[in-house]
Amino acid sequence: MPYANFKVPAGSLTAEQMELIVHRTTDLYAEIYGERARPNTMVLVEEVPDGGWGIGDSVLRFAEIEER
Numbered sequence: 001m002p003y004a005n006f007k008v009p010a011g012s013l014t015a016e017q018m019e020l021i022v023h024r025t026t027d028l029y030a031e032i033y034g035e036r037a038r039p040n041t042m043v044l045v046e047e048v049p050d051g052g053w054g055i056g057d058s059v060l061r062f063a064e065i066e067e068r
Helices: 014-033 037-041 062-067
Strands: 001-010 042-048 053-055 056-060
Touching: 001 014, 014 037, 014 042
Parallel strands: 001 042
Antiparallel strands: 053 056
């Protein structure tokens, strides 16, 4: 079963954007593996609370991500 897990900052995406991730990821797996993969593709979009990210041994806040 194809599986994709996206971790995004909490509140950074709308419900429509998360749905778009699910649809496009499923389409990509179906393109690669054939249509037989479509009904078995699992896509998980997880929202990580602010301060739940770390890069280079530093806690990264959502406001800092937006600045980049």
